[in-house]
Amino acid sequence: SQTIHQWPATLVQPVGSPLSLECTVEGTSNPNLYWYRQAAGRGLQLLFYSIGIDQISSEVPQNLSASRPQDRQFILSSKKLLLSDSGFYLCAWSNKASTDTQYFGPGTRLTVL
Amino acid sequence: SQKIEQNSEALNIQEGKTATLTCNYTNYSPAYLQWYRQDPGRGPVFLLLIRENEKEKRKERLKVTFDTTLKQSLFHITASQPADSATYLCALARGSSASKIIFGSGTRLSIRP
Numbered sequence: 001s002q003t004i005h006q007w008p009a010t011l012v013q014p015v016g017s018p019l020s021l022e023c024t025v026e027g028t029s030n031p032n033l034y035w036y037r038q039a040a041g042r043g044l045q046l047l048f049y050s051i052g053i054d055q056i057s058s059e060v061p062q063n064l065s066a067s068r069p070q071d072r073q074f075i076l077s078s079k080k081l082l083l084s085d086s087g088f089y090l091c092a093w094s095n096k097a098s099t100d101t102q103y104f105g106p107g108t109r110l111t112v113l
Numbered sequence: 114s115q116k117i118e119q120n121s122e123a124l125n126i127q128e129g130k131t132a133t134l135t136c137n138y139t140n141y142s143p144a145y146l147q148w149y150r151q152d153p154g155r156g157p158v159f160l161l162l163i164r165e166n167e168k169e170k171r172k173e174r175l176k177v178t179f180d181t182t183l184k185q186s187l188f189h190i191t192a193s194q195p196a197d198s199a200t201y202l203c204a205l206a207r208g209s210s211a212s213k214i215i216f217g218s219g220t221r222l223s224i225r226p
Contacts, residue, residue, distance in 0.1 A: 034213070043218030044157070044202070059213075090156050100206035100214050101147060104156030 002027035006091050006105035008078040013112055019064075021108050023091030026072065031093040033074040034102065035066055038088040050074060051096070086112045115141045119206055119217040120174070127225060128195060134188040134220045138202035141179045143205035146179050146186045151200045151219065157174075160201075 003026045013019060027030055031086055035047040046059045048066035056066050063082060067075045074091055092102040121134040144165050149157035163170045163179040170177045176189040190197050200221045206214040
């Protein structure tokens, strides 16, 4: 069966510090991968999605970036965090040959102080 | 621009009653409409999918309807239980291999004993 992992689960970082969040998927190959951010009490905002290694699409302008160095690894990064980067970050995968059903990881709670 | 609205930010009902959540959309022609459940501090979990050519789909105590003329989906939970308390998200998808899905902001459902 497929599983998706995210780490860390929680993170507290000072403004201006770098960020690296990691997501890995097991039990499937060549998935579509997604990074979402969810502000408190709000909906899901799609940040990046990837259909393959080194193929990343950005949905909103921001100081975040994403990379996919391996088929089942998706990394969210920042060189300098802003206060507004605080939120709940969710990674998800979907099967290309399906109905775009998204399978989410457990999330990372990021607080920027 | 594409817009998806879940008409209630919060819904509070008595245990045993049927909960009905609404999802409306504009400027979009989805191939699929999906419903997810999200518990606090967790990632969303896929519940049900309904295709554009289907009127109704059931799964245990859950029922989803899809009216492409009204551009609306209704999500019903019959014989509701306190354990059904969560935020429910609707999402639209076109189903192509490189597509993204669009999420509503969710309805927070509370079932009181």
